[in-house]
Amino acid sequence: MTTYSTGGEAVVEALKTHGLTTVFGLPGVQNDWLYNAFYDARDRFRVIHTRHEQGAGYMALGHTLATGKPSVCNVVPGPGALNAGAALATAYGLNAKMLFLTGQIPQKMIGREMGTLHEVPDQPGTLRSLTKHYDRITHPAEAGAKIAAAVRAMNTGRPRPAALEVPMDVLQQRAPIPAQAPVSEPEEEPVDAEGIDRAVSVLAGARRPMIFVANGAQDVPEEVTRLAELLQAPVVGYRTGRGIVDSRHPLSCFLPEARPLWDETDVIIALGASARSALQGWGKGGRSLIRIDVDNTVHGRYGQPEVAITGRLESHLPLFIAELEKKGIRGEDLAEVMPAIHADWKERSSVLDQQIRYLAVIREALGEDGIFVDELTQIGFASRILLPVHRPRTFLSTGYMGTLGYGFPTALGAKVAKPDTRVLSVTGDGGFMFAATELATAVQHGIGLVTVLFNNSQYGNVQQMQRDLYGGKVIATDLQNPDFERFVTSFGAHYGRASSPEELAPRLEEAFESGLPAVVEVVVGDMISVDRFR
Known part of the structure; x- marks a missing residue:
């Protein structure tokens, strides 16, 4: 019609x-x-x-x-x-x-x-x-x-x-x-069975494989977990790969946590991921590389793979797992190795105690399926290598783009999408002010996002680099901020203030219980940089 x-x-x-x-x-x-x-x-x-x-x-x-x-x-x-x-x-x-x-x-x-x-x-x-x-x-x-x-x-x-x-x-x-009809679902793609066979053959001779995941694997968490268990392969997710495998799983690793395992890794499996942090920072060496990615232009970008499969993980992982099971391919049991790896990371990362304690409070407040949105601030950087994440699509990151100020408005959009889920944005005073006037949007549209604003009156990461790397040439990084309590409440939003992790816990609960857009300000000094773990 x-x-x-x-x-x-x-x-x-x-x-x-x-x-x-x-x-x-x-x-x-x-x-x-x-x-x-x-x-x-x-x-x-x-x-x-x-x-x-x-x-x-x-x-x-x-x-x-x-x-x-x-x-x-x-x-x-x-x-x-x-x-x-x-x-x-x-x-x-x-x-x-x-x-x-x-x-x-x-x-x-x-x-x-x-x-x-x-x-x-x-x-x-x-x-x-x-x-x-x-x-x-x-x-x-x-x-x-x-x-x-x-x-x-x-x-x-x-x-x-x-x-x-x-x-x-x-x-x-x-x-x-003309009358309109919705676009049809994409046709089921053919599975690269030959590529799967080659990948299985490579893994048949593997002793210590390692899996890397990113946002291309967000919709296959069960399959990735099953593959990891079958191969006894540690799974590394950084930024866009967090939560695909629950951080509580013994095989789940933060990026720097997995570094001690690299020397013994003989096969790298990249699932919807570039794995560039490891391949460019740690070196591929003589390791075999298996890639499954929907984008064929990624395959040779970070090292030539031995097996390159172009296609969706949803189509290929079930067959991959079935073939490994059929051929009886199992990885070396890491039941004794992984606890030592986790303990080692806990000890090495303990230098970031301040960030760890704040993130622990935030994790508790969010519960199992709360959504955390990071930002270009010290707590945000630390969250990528310290915050446990339990579900896919519950850790939102700017990825490699590093767009300062993205976090607060991005978190508002996540809260609109998931109104019944706790959503929390962490931000610094510098990044928050990029889009702070969207508090008006949040109040007008009833978007009950909770934001934790870490205020050190500076573009802290840049100023830290100016002091440490450039002989103390501090310029254009000190900030004159508003009175955030008066600023936030002038929009009709909820305001809280804390000066320690212990004080943050009740302020967060009050903020979530208010049902309003809320900002909890935490006045902090310098924090130890996470850059040492790159």
Whole structure:
């Protein structure tokens, strides 16, 4: 059946068809007709309007990281798209399924450099560089098919953001719109049985394999755990690989914890992971490398693998495990080795006692399945190598992109996705102020995120490097902060204050029990850097 709709209505209908009914964004003149359509569909959509486009991008990022499903960021073109660009770059680095839906100036003005409001040179070029899929909707009738193509792109192969431009005149135009259907599920991919056989043959002669996991393995925690138990292989997850194997499992290792095992490791198994920290920092040496990754361009990037399998872990791991079991391949029992490895790491990392004690309080407050969002701050750095994580998608990290200030707004998006789950953001005073005004968004939309703000009145990590590595040339790293209690409560959010881990525990419980967006400020001095464990 064909109906007449505006381009904005066609876009909204296509989003609804694909279940994309939570949108993080800001309205503006180029998107007026889109927001008119959101208004008419307000009983079916939740539009979280933010105070800055950066916040919209990071909230969409947090939403998809917490769920593994596509999210939507909507901004005006030009400065709006550029403001959200850091979040889009972070989504690209994290393999996140963000639909970046941006406006565009009228079609007849694109590329003419006439000074049209919000015109920038080659916006498509910018978007193409930060996404796996880019397109422009040039007629209302194209909306359904082009949104379906964007969703398909995000859900097939290596997941990464997709970008769609919709010029303002297209959003306003009324035209006949064909009936829309959701994109079909990706076809079941063929399994590389030959590659599995080669991997099994390599492991038949292995004595001490080691498994590395990252976000490509987030949806196969049971299979990874079974493979590890079968091979008696330690599993290393760093940043985006945390929680795939429960930290309480004897074979689960923090990255630096596994370093003493490296000399005896003879086979490296990278599952949806680059394993670059080890391969570049520790050296591959004479070890065999087995890779299973949906992206074939990764295979030779960090050392030539002996076996390279391109495909989804969901398809390949069950066969891999079955073949190992059928051939009776078992690893050397590490029942006596792993307790010593864990004890050694506990002793070596004890120098970070301050971070350990704060993280222990946070872990207790979050419970089994609470979501922790890290940040570029000393507690955030320490969490990557010290915080126990029990479930997939409950440790959200900026990954290699290292975008300071991402944590607080990203955690807001995670809380929108998981309203009944405890979500906690750790941040420093420097990073928090990047998006602190999103407290207004949190209060207005009832987003009950708890943020622990470690305040040392400096860009601490940079200042520490200036002191230690550059002869004390401290510049541009001291910070003048607001009175955070007055700042936080002025928005109507909950505020707490602690000066020790012991004081933090009750303040966290009060914050979670308040049901409000909450900030607990912890005034701290310098902390011992985690850099010694790189």
